[in-house]
Amino acid sequence: MANNLSYTFAVARIRALESALFNSSVIEQLIACKSEEACMQVLAEKGWGDVDTPASDSEAVLKAEEEKAWEVMRQLGVDLKVFDVLFYPHLFHNLKAAIKEVCTEDENPDIFYEDASIGGEQMVKIVKERNFAVLPPIMAKAAEEAYDTLLHTRDGQLCDIIIDRATLDAIYETGKNSDEDIIRDYAESIVAVTDIKIAIRCARIGKPLDFVQRALAKCTSLSADELARAAINGEEAVRSYLMNTAYAGAAAALEESLSSFERWCDNRIIYTIKPQQYASFSVGPLVAYVLARVNEIKTVRIILSGKANGLSEESIRERVREMYV
Numbered sequence: 001m002a003n004n005l006s007y008t009f010a011v012a013r014i015r016a017l018e019s020a021l022f023n024s025s026v027i028e029q030l031i032a033c034k035s036e037e038a039c040m041q042v043l044a045e046k047g048w049g050d051v052d053t054p055a056s057d058s059e060a061v062l063k064a065e066e067e068k069a070w071e072v073m074r075q076l077g078v079d080l081k082v083f084d085v086l087f088y089p090h091l092f093h094n095l096k097a098a099i100k101e102v103c104t105e106d107e108n109p110d111i112f113y114e115d116a117s118i119g120g121e122q123m124v125k126i127v128k129e130r131n132f133a134v135l136p137p138i139m140a141k142a143a144e145e146a147y148d149t150l151l152h153t154r155d156g157q158l159c160d161i162i163i164d165r166a167t168l169d170a171i172y173e174t175g176k177n178s179d180e181d182i183i184r185d186y187a188e189s190i191v192a193v194t195d196i197k198i199a200i201r202c203a204r205i206g207k208p209l210d211f212v213q214r215a216l217a218k219c220t221s222l223s224a225d226e227l228a229r230a231a232i233n234g235e236e237a238v239r240s241y242l243m244n245t246a247y248a249g250a251a252a253a254l255e256e257s258l259s260s261f262e263r264w265c266d267n268r269i270i271y272t273i274k275p276q277q278y279a280s281f282s283v284g285p286l287v288a289y290v291l292a293r294v295n296e297i298k299t300v301r302i303i304l305s306g307k308a309n310g311l312s313e314e315s316i317r318e319r320v321r322e323m324y325v
Contacts, residue, residue, distance in 0.1 A: 010076045011285045017072065018277075018289065020047075021325045022296050030300065031316050036307040043300070058304050062297050069293040073286065082283050083290065085174045085183055090116040092167040095135075095143055098123040099159060103150045138173065142166030161215050168194055168217035182276055182284040186291070189272045191219040193265045196250050199231040199238050200261070208232065221246050259319050267322040270295055274324065292324035299323070 026046075033039045040055055049061040050068075073080060090113035097111045101124055112120025118135075126132065127147065132140040142162050150159040168191050175187020195216045202212045212231045216224040222245060230241040239251040253264035269291065276288035299321045306316035 006077075007281055007283060007286075010078065011280050013072075013076060014285050014289045018292075018325055021292055021323070022300075023323050023325050027299060027303070027320055027323060030303050031313050031320070033307065036304050039300075039304055039307055058301075062301055065293070065297050069290050073290065076286070078283070078286055082180070082183070082287065084117070085171055085178075085187060086287075086290065087116055088167055088170050088174070091118060092139065092142075092163050092170070094118060094120055094123045095127075095139065096146070096160060096163045098127040099143070099147050099150055099163075100156065102127045103147070136170070138166055138170045161211075165215055165217055172217060172219055180283055180287070182273060182282075182287045185272050186269070186287070188219055188221055189269055191217050192222045192247065193250075193268055195219065195222055195224060195227060196238075196242065196247060197265060199227050200235060200254065203231045203233075203235040203238050257318070263319060263321060266295060266298070270322045270324055277325075288324070295321055295324065 030039050030042055033042060036058065037056070040058060040061070043049070043061060044055045048065055049055060050064045053060045053064045055061070070080075073083070094112050094116050095118075097108075098120065101107055109120055112123070114120065118126070126134060127143070130144075130147070132143045132147075134140075135143055142165070146159045146162040149155060149162060171187050172191045175184045175191075178184050178187070198215050199212065202215065209228060209232045212228040213225070216228055218224050226241055227238070230237040235254070239254055242248055242251040247268075249268070250261065250264055253260040273288040273291050276284040279285050302319050302321075303316055306319065
């Protein structure tokens, strides 16, 4: 699907589906439920899950909803390659898991994502044979470096940093080279937000400058170097740096609480995609719909977890994300 006429038809279908997305009123209805079971009843009434999914199995219901989003895209004939940037974290996770399995000889097939373009079994085979040339260039370089690092130093954290940084670099590079505004904007936002998360973690545990610089990825809206230098001077220095950037909201959220900061991070992505509600002739609304469903499902998972753990309505409300509609 590449022409405007095809996208116009697909977007018209998405506009109809958007009416079923949860708005803030539905989220409040779920928060007001007295128990996880009551929440599941509301979800069932709204058509969540499928005929093969027990209504009481919350995780199965959520997974069924994730699959529905992708089934819509398949039905519309959308080239799923446009969504590759969304799956990079799963793809690079599989690389990380495969390297650790091969180097430690500790098999655990359950930790792989099979929705990635390279599944667990195939990735393990690539790593065992050191056939890194078949991987995308950014991934291939990181794979060899991470493999050699773990094999010779047994430093699992350093292995993680190498692959996590490569994930962000791949996302950013794909966004920069994309013809689609939403892919460029999403890549910029996700890399910047992730950099901020990394800087905060490093500030809290006192990581040295070379560690932070290695972990942070380059992007346009933040200076990775300035953020790294702020991180080694503590969380307050990070907040001060952010106050002079487009991410001042992150500083305010951090002062409130860690959960507020996590909520701000996810909300930032939603704010990035909201303009797609008014687009009609590109793939943007389709990508936005998928991201909106991911956000919706994540928010429902937060509410269900809160109910299962006996959290108050107010405590759950502090954690829920902004809705797309």
